[in-house]
Amino acid sequence: MSIKVENDMRIFYVSTPKEKQTISDYLNTIAASHPLLGTVTISDKNFKVIEKTALKAIKLALDYRELRDFAHLAILLTVIQYAKSWERTENSGFWAYISEQLGYKNSEPLYGILTGSVKKACERYNRAFLKEASGDNSYYSTVLAHAIAPSKSFFALCDFLLRFYKNNLDCSVYPDDPAIDRMTEVLRDRCKGATIEQDDDIRGNVSGIQAGIRALLTQRPVYMRTFLTKLLQKIDLLLSGDELGENDYTNVLLTQWYVGKITEPTAKRNTPIHKRTTDIAFSYGKIHIGYILDEDCEPALRVPSIRLNTRDNPTITIYSGNVDVYRKSIGIYGNDYACTSEETVIPLSDLSDVDFLDM
Numbered sequence: 616m617s618i619k620v621e622n623d624m625r626i627f628y629v630s631t632p633k634e635k636q637t638i639s640d641y642l643n644t645i646a647a648s649h650p651l652l653g654t655v656t657i658s659d660k661n662f663k664v665i666e667k668t669a670l671k672a673i674k675l676a677l678d679y680r681e682l683r684d685f686a687h688l689a690i691l692l693t694v695i696q697y698a699k700s701w702e703r704t705e706n707s708g709f710w711a712y713i714s715e716q717l718g719y720k721n722s723e724p725l726y727g728i729l730t731g732s733v734k735k736a737c738e739r740y741n742r743a744f745l746k747e748a749s750g751d752n753s754y755y756s757t758v759l760a761h762a763i764a765p766s767k768s769f770f771a772l773c774d775f776l777l778r779f780y781k782n783n784l785d786c787s788v789y790p791d792d793p794a795i796d797r798m799t800e801v802l803r804d805r806c807k808g809a810t811i812e813q814d815d816d817i818r819g820n821v822s823g824i825q826a827g828i829r830a831l832l833t834q835r836p837v838y839m840r841t842f843l844t845k846l847l848q849k850i851d852l853l854l855s856g857d858e859l860g861e862n863d864y865t866n867v868l869l870t871q872w873y874v875g876k877i878t879e880p881t882a883k884r885n886t887p888i889h890k891r892t893t894d895i896a897f898s899y900g901k902i903h904i905g906y907i908l909d910e911d912c913e914p915a916l917r918v919p920s921i922r923l924n925t926r927d928n929p930t931i932t933i934y935s936g937n938v939d940v941y942r943k944s945i946g947i948y949g950n951d952y953a954c955t956s957e958e959t960v961i962p963l964s965d966l967s968d969v970d971f972l973d974m
Contacts, residue, residue, distance in 0.1 A: 623743050624650040624838035638668055639685040646688060646740035650838065653695045653762040654864045662696060669693035670717065676728040684739045690732035691761075693717075698762035699864075704825055706755040730754040745830040759827025766868060771823025773872045775802070776847055783953045786854075788847045793897055793922055794953030795847070799840045803832045895920045895955060909960050918959040923947065926954050933966065941966055 627647040642665070649655045657665065672686035697716040701709060710729065711721040719725050733754045737744035745757045763769050780786060783794055805821045806829040824832075832839050849859055849866065853873045859866035896902040896919050909915040918931060926947065933941035946957040 620650075620838040620841060621743075621835050623737075623741050624835055626650065627741070638664060638689070639683075642685050642688045642692065643740075645692065646736075646742060650742065651761050651763065652692060652742060653699065653764075656862055656864055656867070657692075657696065662693075665689050666693050666696075672732075673717065673719075673725070673728055676732075677724060682732070684736070687732040687736040688740060690729065691736040691758075694729060694733065694758055695762045698758050698764045699766075700764075701759070701762075702765045702767065704765065704768075706826070709755055733757055743831070743835055745834055753826075753830065756826045756830040759825070760831050762827070763865065763868060764827060765825060766871070768823065768825035768828055769868050770872045770875070771821075771825075772828055773846070773850065773869065775821060775824070776843065776850060777876075780847055780850055783949050783955075784847070785948070785955070786851070787895070788844070788851050789895065789897070790844050790848075791897065792895070792953075794949075794955075795844055796840060797953055799832075799836060799843055802843075803836050803839075806832045893917070893919050893958070895922055897922050907960070909962055911962075914963045916961040916963065918945070918961070920958045921956045923949075923954040923956060929956050931959060931961070933961075935966075 626649075629644055629647040641661070645652065645655050645657075668686065668689040669692070672682050672690055675686075676682055694713055697713055698709075701712060703709070710726050713729060714721040714725055717725075730752075734744055734752060734757075736742070737757065743757070743760065745753045745760060747753045747756075759765070759768075779798055780788070783798070784792065802821065806824065831842075846865070846869070849869055850873075852859065853869065859870055861867055902919060902921060904919075905917050907915055907917045921929070923929065926949075928944050928947055931941070931943045931945060932939060941961065943959070943961070945959050947954050948957070949955050
């Protein structure tokens with residue numbers, strides 16, 4: 616399934632320079648390849664170069680000198696790397712913390728340079744710059760979103776997705792599943808303050824999701840649908856015993872989350888609770904009823920699991936001509952995010968006096 620994400624969340628192509636790569640080339644490649652700038656994994660050696668470039672740029676800016684685009688990006692990437700270690704849930708003291716990491720005391724001139732570079736780098740490299748609900752600039756949310764910080768906010772999102780993976784997806788992830796669309800919409804609405812009476816335990820996890828991720832969910836929902844799908848697929852891999860590569864900072868965080876959860880019973884992968892021998896049907900056009908041999912090796916009809924638009928139990932009705940010869944209510948599972956009917960097997964012996972050529 617191909618989804619067109621928001622313009623500033625796309626991956627852009629950049630040509631590799633034929634000659635030796637400059638710091639400007641390196642930073643441009645990062646910006647083009649990573650919609651969330653903090654997902655790049657930077658070696659200590661390379662970060663020292665970026666940090667040195669940022670410190671030099673800050674010194675020039677404090678002397679009222681104009682900065683080039685790559686200098687603004689170097690400052691932003693440096694701030695993002697520092698923000699990955701930020702663990703508070705409120706923004707109080709954040710810029711003082713960043714200033715301290717840079718070797719400065721917090722001041723209005725420095726704050727202006729840092730926030731100015733956050734905005735200019737995002738604008739000039741076409742990356743997400745987020746706003747407050749009031750429409751004001753949100754430098755704090757922008758940095759945390761790109762840094763995927765604080766880590767406990769990301770872990771709360773993973774807890775939420777794990778519950779969704781088990782309760783709604785029944786331990787199977789299909790990228791085109793409309794349940795993921797519905798979950799993204801509900802999650803976005805809850806981050807805006809909406810509440811739903813049921814599933815208090817899930818809503819509790821939502822409260823742990825902090826400013827950066829919340830802003831992405833509300834302001835870049837199309838990208839976040841893709842982002843959440845990839846997280847679900849990676850959670851599925853972890854629960855299957857696979858390891859994630861360290862070439863993406865998201866993978867690093869996911870592995871940390873999983874290691875912290877591994878001793879909990881909920882983190883162990885379960886086989887699907889709801890028996891299913893074929894894929895879930897996501898639309899009526901994909902509902903294919905077939906003939907099979909049931910567990911007793913007797914001929915039967917199989918009705919696949921169906922992703923439903925409502926929480927009403929569907930009813931299977933079979934007609935022979937104009938005569939209703941079979942009727943059965945199907946069980947469902949799920950909640951507000953998605954409901955799914957159970958796969959149903961109907962032995963042909965249960966259908967009496969049926970003309971199978973006239974069904």
